[in-house]
Amino acid sequence: MHSKADHFKENSRRQLGDATLQQNMRRFGGRFAQARAVAMEELPDLEALRDQAAAIRDRSLYQLDEWLLRFEAQAKNAGITVHWAATGAEVNRIVLEIAQAADVRKVVKSKSMVSEETGLNEALIGAGLHVVETDLGEYILQLAEEPPSHLIAPALHKNVEEVADLFAAHHHTPRQTDIPSLCREARVQLRPHFLDADMGITGGNFLIAETGSVVLVTNEGNGRMVTTLPRVHVAITGIEKVLPTLDDLTTLLKLLPRSATGQSITNYVSLLTGPRHDDEREGPSQSHIILVDGGRSEVLGTALQPALRCIRCGACMNHCPVYQNIGGQAYGWVYPGPIGAILTPAYLGLDQARDLPQAATLCGACEVVCPVRIPLPALMRELRQQSVQQGLRPWRERLGVRLWHWLALHPRSYRWFSRVLIWGLSKMANAQGMVTRLPGLDGWTQGRDMPAPQGASFHSLYRKTSRKTS
Amino acid sequence: MISSRDLILQRIRARLHGAVIHDDTIDPQPTSVLPAPSLEVLRQRFMDKASALGSMVHLVPTRDAVPTILENLLQELELPLQAVCWPALAPWLDQHHTRLNLFFRPAEPADAVGVTGCHCAIADTGTLVLRTSALTPGSVSLLPETHVALVSEEDLVSDMKASWRHLAREPWARSVNFVSGPSRTADIEQTVVIGAHGPARVIILLYGSAP
Numbered sequence A: 001m002h003s004k005a006d007h008f009k010e011n012s013r014r015q016l017g018d019a020t021l022q023q024n025m026r027r028f029g030g031r032f033a034q035a036r037a038v039a040m041e042e043l044p045d046l047e048a049l050r051d052q053a054a055a056i057r058d059r060s061l062y063q064l065d066e067w068l069l070r071f072e073a074q075a076k077n078a079g080i081t082v083h084w085a086a087t088g089a090e091v092n093r094i095v096l097e098i099a100q101a102a103d104v105r106k107v108v109k110s111k112s113m114v115s116e117e118t119g120l121n122e123a124l125i126g127a128g129l130h131v132v133e134t135d136l137g138e139y140i141l142q143l144a145e146e147p148p149s150h151l152i153a154p155a156l157h158k159n160v161e162e163v164a165d166l167f168a169a170h171h172h173t174p175r176q177t178d179i180p181s182l183c184r185e186a187r188v189q190l191r192p193h194f195l196d197a198d199m200g201i202t203g204g205n206f207l208i209a210e211t212g213s214v215v216l217v218t219n220e221g222n223g224r225m226v227t228t229l230p231r232v233h234v235a236i237t238g239i240e241k242v243l244p245t246l247d248d249l250t251t252l253l254k255l256l257p258r259s260a261t262g263q264s265i266t267n268y269v270s271l272l273t274g275p276r277h278d279d280e281r282e283g284p285s286q287s288h289i290i291l292v293d294g295g296r297s298e299v300l301g302t303a304l305q306p307a308l309r310c311i312r313c314g315a316c317m318n319h320c321p322v323y324q325n326i327g328g329q330a331y332g333w334v335y336p337g338p339i340g341a342i343l344t345p346a347y348l349g350l351d352q353a354r355d356l357p358q359a360a361t362l363c364g365a366c367e368v369v370c371p372v373r374i375p376l377p378a379l380m381r382e383l384r385q386q387s388v389q390q391g392l393r394p395w396r397e398r399l400g401v402r403l404w405h406w407l408a409l410h411p412r413s414y415r416w417f418s419r420v421l422i423w424g425l426s427k428m429a430n431a432q433g434m435v436t437r438l439p440g441l442d443g444w445t446q447g448r449d450m451p452a453p454q455g456a457s458f459h460s461l462y463r464k465t466s467r468k469t470s
Numbered sequence B: 001m002i003s004s005r006d007l008i009l010q011r012i013r014a015r016l017h018g019a020v021i022h023d024d025t026i027d028p029q030p031t032s033v034l035p036a037p038s039l040e041v042l043r044q045r046f047m048d049k050a051s052a053l054g055s056m057v058h059l060v061p062t063r064d065a066v067p068t069i070l071e072n073l074l075q076e077l078e079l080p081l082q083a084v085c086w087p088a089l090a091p092w093l094d095q096h097h098t099r100l101n102l103f104f105r106p107a108e109p110a111d112a113v114g115v116t117g118c119h120c121a122i123a124d125t126g127t128l129v130l131r132t133s134a135l136t137p138g139s140v141s142l143l144p145e146t147h148v149a150l151v152s153e154e155d156l157v158s159d160m161k162a163s164w165r166h167l168a169r170e171p172w173a174r175s176v177n178f179v180s181g182p183s184r185t186a187d188i189e190q191t192v193v194i195g196a197h198g199p200a201r202v203i204i205l206l207y208g209s210a211p
């Protein structure tokens, strides 16, 4: 997917000015957050479980090469063809080669964030294939030609009226506006695609090294459809998704659905281990898995490594005040919210997403809820520091900090300057004592007024008092 | 030219070399030494959890009573007295004389009711564990709008961890599915709608071990 992450300010300004989107984001509000809170209460040992989950993910990451090799060996044993792709372009090339060799015409997809990273749909459509997204949210976005705005509810930013318009326009059916009928309509429209597709493409929530299995965690059942009906199955996942054992999976599955939607378990958890057996009459006859690097290996061994523990539950964005205002598309690439503010610069380069690590109040809510204890605020601070060190901040900001630095080292000038500032601001204040516009900082004053400073500065008060007492 | 596989492994090793190995003091495996719950506890927990997730659970006293109960149930729900079944169920269901018209094969698009057994069932989450094979095709629990699962009380286990031990007794299946209730989506305005791509109705007949 083409990244717009370096236009974060324009993106978020547009999103903030979009009345429908703002309304839709208000409706989204705290629904997931509330459901999560209720579901977590069922776990008596939640904090210990989060420690274990983080430890499991760390264990995979610190010996990633070994677990990947173990996975590869087991998967091959089960008859899976294992591919490795260093870049997104390579992923697309491999999928196209598989498709061409197997004479594939139609592809059905269940959700895969990695394929969003690589822009797979455009590549396949460009090569003349018919591609259908089958997760309801992704299907809506495919019709709308928009990128996802949330990890697990990709069409969260659309309301029922917008979906009704899209369906009526694309299905040439009477417009329906109640949600169950729209879901029914999607089921009816998509069923024939499942039945006559040649290839099914999925992501993978986890890879299990001890068995060579790909794990899919879904609710709609489309994941099962695309891995049961088409002749060819291709799973595309990041290299960081590997888990050593099935018991590790057990622990993570206690947290993932609860963190994500507040469910104790999703409707379907599928472990896929290879193509159909000789005596079976269904199931894909070819099964492929593509292990994707795409910038991940570069994050290992750095201060940002904890971000690779992410299990894509979406809790951090569900609790993020910035995300809830600007929506997921403002982040400009595949991963929105706090985790996106880290993964996007980590995978694409900090110079491609300069403002994302700044897009946080550092309130810390994301870290409090993250099931694998990723210290998201600390990682954002790390990226902020790196962007200063690499000279990536805008000149005005750099100049401002320099100026302040100099003033802070020169008390006399500092006092003189603050006196002028206080005088100036009180001149600018209105009758209520509020400053409503600051030249050069109108982005800040657009949404709020600033109280003008009142009375004397701390310095002069302190001087006066100490003179009196001495 | 170096293959992507070697390149990626090389990068990982270069990055991890000299990295501080993490604190190993946390045992990633929670060791539960709780005794296995009694059948009564398991049965009740399974029924509560499965019903909470939208499955309909019926207790059937004996295995022999299952075919008749199935027939009555389909009639009550005004469904056709016709179903696609796991071939594995043929020796059992075929010998009973009911008005049911049963087909033992993978599911086809027109099938309205699919009848399966289950490998084991997890009480803690109300989950059916289904393995695919020639005799237990996955489509039977996926394509029909109504999925009926015949579950023996003997196959109840307490949690997912226990189910791995159960699964390890047989060769690994192509696909193992943990099914917890009818398919659902909440992709439009976070409103939960039952019946997405998979079955819209899951009925569980939990039968006792009496003959």
Ligand code: SF4
Binding pocket: A151, A259, A309, A310, A311, A312, A313, A314, A315, A316, A317, A339, A366, A369, A370, A371, A372, A373, A374
């Ligand atoms: S960073 Fe943590 S909270 Fe956010 S999606 Fe990943 S696992 Fe979930």
